[in-house]
Amino acid sequence: MNTASEEQQTTDTLACLPGSFSLAGKHILVTGAGRGLGQGMALSVAACGGRVTAVSRSADELARTAELAAERGGECAILPADLSDVAGIDELVRAAAENGPIDGVIHAAGVQLRKDAVDITPEDWTFVQTMNLQAPFFLSAAIARLQKQEKRGGSHVFIGSLNSSIGLPRIAPYVATKTGIVGVARSLSAEWAADGIRANVIGPGYFRTKLTEDLLAQPEQHARIMGRIPMRRLGDPADLGGMAVFLLSDASSYITGQLLNVDGGWLGA
Incomplete structure (x- = not known):
């Protein structure tokens, strides 16, 4: 049974619900922000009021992301970096x-490798x-270390895939990572929730990006994939924006340790 204070908390939450989707005043770091899904999510964050620090190896690609963010009235700083240098993550x-x-x-x-x-x-x-x-993992750990020191909450959004839920052939190392990242998020969620730090995973379906262009260039594979997606279209990077903004915003403040799929209905069919 709800206590009076719990009822008041619920009422207050509902009263501020529209504003809780805003990212105004929030600073969000986005990796892989130079193109594709990362760029699409970075632009969505900027358009919803968040201040973005965009990370990628290519300074030129990041400059374009910052330009597009500015066109949408957003704020985007760029930070070229190579995440394969795990030792440099703290810096x-x-x-x-x-x-x-x-x-x-x-x-x-992220990277992909198609091989038997x-x-x-x-x-x-x-x-x-x-x-x-x-x-x-190490990037989130470094960020959470600061968030704990500053006694501030946070939202960590990992990117999985269809392979977080099912197995597809010729990409075994990739499948291992996308299954593993769900376990990482769940563990971090259990460990950090009391500090107000949340960890969730978005599971994209098939999107047209650099990671899928070789596969989608094969007519038989393109036909197979399109025939399997109930919405009968590939995802666009902008399609992930709403989910990313939701998970970063206060509107999702009671959601952590979850895998949320954005796949045009693939896993639901």
Whole structure:
């Protein structure tokens, strides 16, 4: 049974619900922000009032992201960095924090490798694990360290895939990372929730990006994929924006440790 204070809390929350979707005043770090899904989510964050620090290896791509954010009335600082250098992550976070305390992070940087399992080398495996699993973990740990010191909450948004829920062929190292990132988010959620720090995973379906262009260029694969998506279209980077903004905003303040799929209905069919 609800107590009077719980009822008042519920009433107050409902009263401010429209504004709770705003990112005004929040500083969000977005990796992989130079193109594709990362750029699309960075632009959505900026358009909803968040201050973005955009991270990618390419300064030129980041400059374009900042330009597009400005066209939408948003604020975007750029920070070129190579996340495969895990040892440099603490310095990356210190540099990002010069733009203000970090309220949230979107881990959009990632790599793909299409290869028969019997042909995968240890070097292949290590590279994919470093970029898709190690880097996001250590980046979130470094950010959470600051958030705990500053006694501020935060939202950490990891990027999974269909392979976080099902297995697809010829991408075993990638599947391992996208399954693993869900476990990481759940563990961090359990560990950090009492500090007001949340961790969730967005699971995109098939989107037209650099990671999928080789697959989608094959007519038979393109037909197979399109025939499997109930919405009968590929995702656009902007389609992830709403979910990312929601998970970073106060509107999702009681959601943590979850995998939320944005897949055009693929897993629901």
